[in-house]
Amino acid sequence: MLSDYSSIGIFLLLTISFPVIALVMAWMVRPKPKQTEEKLTTYECGVDTKGKTWIRFRVNYFLYALVFLAFDVETIFLFPWAVKFNSLGLFAFIEMVIFIAILVIGLWYAWREGALEWH
Amino acid sequence: MEHLFINIADAFTGWLMNLGLSPWWADLALLVVQWICIVTIVTANITVLIWLERKVSGFFQERLGPNRLGPFGCFQTIADAIKLLTKEDIIPSAADKLVFRTAPIFFIIVSVMLYVVLPMGDGMQIVDLDVGLFFFISVGSLSTICLLMAGWGSNNKWSLIGAMRAVAQMISYEVPLALSLIGVVMIAGSLRLSNIVAAQGNIWFIVLQPIAFITYFIAATAELNRGPFDMPEAEQELTGGAYTEYTGMRWALFFLAEYTNLVAVSALMATVFLGGWQGPWLPSWLWIIVKTYVIMMVFFWLKWTFPRIRMDQLMSFSWKFLIPVSLANIFLTGAGIHFFKWMGW
Numbered sequence: 001m002l003s004d005y006s007s008i009g010i011f012l013l014l015t016i017s018f019p020v021i022a023l024v025m026a027w028m029v030r031p032k033p034k035q036t037e038e039k040l041t042t043y044e045c046g047v048d049t050k051g052k053t054w055i056r057f058r059v060n061y062f063l064y065a066l067v068f069l070a071f072d073v074e075t076i077f078l079f080p081w082a083v084k085f086n087s088l089g090l091f092a093f094i095e096m097v098i099f100i101a102i103l104v105i106g107l108w109y110a111w112r113e114g115a116l117e118w119h
Numbered sequence: 120m121e122h123l124f125i126n127i128a129d130a131f132t133g134w135l136m137n138l139g140l141s142p143w144w145a146d147l148a149l150l151v152v153q154w155i156c157i158v159t160i161v162t163a164n165i166t167v168l169i170w171l172e173r174k175v176s177g178f179f180q181e182r183l184g185p186n187r188l189g190p191f192g193c194f195q196t197i198a199d200a201i202k203l204l205t206k207e208d209i210i211p212s213a214a215d216k217l218v219f220r221t222a223p224i225f226f227i228i229v230s231v232m233l234y235v236v237l238p239m240g241d242g243m244q245i246v247d248l249d250v251g252l253f254f255f256i257s258v259g260s261l262s263t264i265c266l267l268m269a270g271w272g273s274n275n276k277w278s279l280i281g282a283m284r285a286v287a288q289m290i291s292y293e294v295p296l297a298l299s300l301i302g303v304v305m306i307a308g309s310l311r312l313s314n315i316v317a318a319q320g321n322i323w324f325i326v327l328q329p330i331a332f333i334t335y336f337i338a339a340t341a342e343l344n345r346g347p348f349d350m351p352e353a354e355q356e357l358t359g360g361a362y363t364e365y366t367g368m369r370w371a372l373f374f375l376a377e378y379t380n381l382v383a384v385s386a387l388m389a390t391v392f393l394g395g396w397q398g399p400w401l402p403s404w405l406w407i408i409v410k411t412y413v414i415m416m417v418f419f420w421l422k423w424t425f426p427r428i429r430m431d432q433l434m435s436f437s438w439k440f441l442i443p444v445s446l447a448n449i450f451l452t453g454a455g456i457h458f459f460k461w462m463g464w
Contacts (some may be wrong), residue, residue: 001276002143002146002147002150004246004247004249007146007150007235007245007246008232008235008246008248011150011154011232011235011245011246012228012232014150014151014154014226015154015158015228015231015232016224018158018227018228018231019223019224019227019372021230022227022368022371023368023369023372025204025368026203026204026208026367026371027208027368029204029205030204030205030206030207030208030367030368031205031207032207034206035209037212039209040209040210040212041211041212041213042209042211042213042214042273042274042275042276042364043211043275043277043358043363043364044276044277045358049213049275049276052273053213053274053275053276053279054274054279054433057283060287061283061286061287061397064287064290064291064434065290067438068290068291068293068294071294071298071442072293072294072297075294075297075298075301077296078126078298078301078449079253079301079304081216082301082302082305082449083304083308083309083310084308085304085305085308085453085456086305086308086456090457093453093454093457094149097450097453098452100419100446100449100450101138103446104443104446107438107442107443111329111439113440116432116434116435116438116439118430118431118432118434118435
């Protein structure tokens with residue numbers, strides 16, 4: 001018998017072949033004319049592209065990412081607690097309420113400081 | 120009818136073992152067959168789905184939708200697929216070639232991997248993983264990286280703006296998505312999807328967890344980049360967002376992956392909130408299909424009813440409404456369970 005995770009691993013290996021087969025099939029069928037330089041330019045509604053694309057993005061995105069990180073880690077802590085919730089009793093529930101309350105204070109702080117505003 | 124596919128699988132492995140294969144090899148062969156079935160069904164189902172969505176959207180907007188090829192235009196998607204297959208492959212010279220090429224491949228791999236843990240009927244599950252629900256959430260969230268790869272690799276301004284929006288949106292809605300499922304896990308007491316289905320024997324979780332269902336539904340719509348949350352694509356202003364530079368088969372892979380994700384998320388919602396494969400009269404594998412299709416219809420309905428939401432509204436809706444609501448839902452669920460215990464129910 002295969003174990004759970006080795007099944008998933010084999011499934012992953014099989015799945016990798018799916019896009020490869022699809023792309024190889026398309027490669028065999030599609031026309032392959034000579035590519036001209038104009039054809040390979042970056043599309044920008046017909047105008048030549050100006051300046052670099054890979055620029056620094058605004059700090060807004062970074063602030064969201066920071067708040068997200070805090071909440072994502074919280075979610076990871078919450079899942080094992082939720083699984084064992086029925087056998088843990090009232091004490092664990094109160095503990096988790098305190099834990100969430102700390103995070104809600106964090107969310108409130110980020111909100112007040114304007115980290116959640118999109119500019 | 121009920122155990123049709125299980126009997127076929129058993130007969131198949133039995134036949135292989137009669138040929139002298141060890142159980143390990145028989146299992147492996149069964150896994151390969153299951154994989155082929157899933158990939159075929161997923162691809163075939165998506166051609167139907169795309170036709171269905173175009174037809175449904177046509178009815179919503181009082182037009183006909185595709186109606187030329189075949190009865191009710193039902194061969195339209197097949198024609199589209201052949202067209203995409205025979206299109207030239209263009210990789211812009213400015214693009215980051217490796218990232219550009221691998222992005223659609225990763226996207227489709229991630230979305231097909233979601234089907235490993237989905238229960239598709241009574242005992243019809245490829246792997247009944249003990250952390251099935253968590254596996255689904257974590258693998259599903261990897262699609263964010265694929266979109267970022269596509270946008271960054273294209274070296275195109277539309278693509279990069281689309282990808283950045285996609286990342287900001289998807290990480291914002293990731294949090295309510297995961298938080299809303301915690302209420303369900305608290306009641307079911309397990310992350311194993313078959314246990315979650317079994318816990319809904321008497322009453323579906325949509326009744327016990329209505330707030331979680333609604334928050335999950337909204338967050339899932341945003342995660343799938345579907346309307347009214349399709350800011351990352353926004354054809355009218357970003358000409359297709361992260362997919363702008365993609366052509367032919369690579370673009371088709373993105374499209375395929377998006378619909379594969381849609382079916383997987385709908386099936387998960389049917390499993391977690393609508394009682395999974397359980398239901399009277401019909402065989403279990405038919406029930407999950409019916410429920411999945413009902414949820415997908417609601418997704419179509421939403422997309423073609425609401426106008427697109429502005430980016431700042433989108434972000435504040437997640438952080439200032441959905442996350443506090445889903446946190447309150449966890450508190451309510453916990454308090455409710457303890458209240459019922461205290462009442463002695």
